[in-house]
Amino acid sequence: MLRRTALALATSAAALLGAVPLAAQAHAGPGGPVPPPIGAPGLGAGPGLGAEQDRLTVTVRDAGAGDGRFVLRCRPTGGDHPDVAGACGRLAELAAEGEDPFAPVPPDAMCTMQHGGPATARVEGTWRGRAVDASFSRTDGCRIARWNRLVPVLPATGS
Known part of the structure; x- marks a missing residue:
């Protein structure tokens, strides 16, 4: 009985720290296995938690020095994007x-009629557990603001 209590306490303490091996959880006592803590690695417990990865391919055209096709990985960071940490x-x-950085400009938006240059971009992949396929341009004030909100994911342009 004392051994079972000690094992249950040790397992509970380890579970709080997120370091319980599955073999130890299987022997946690009469109450069954101790569930791992919410957000433990590999559980996909919600946005920003778990084993999910952000992997985006960013393709930029006609933006000047920022042109190219880049891979951006976040959670964990990596890829060949020019500014992985900043992006x-x-x-x-x-x-x-609480913003969706890939949401399109609403169709009923009132946008200033200005032109921010010929730059275009497309972002495809997975972010926060959902598919992304978003296109960007700088053809009016709303689209310029949408682009600028994503700098440095998208390159800063001179316009």
């Missing part, structure tokens, strides 16, 4: 603000 940081900021 992942910006996406994390927008997520924390």
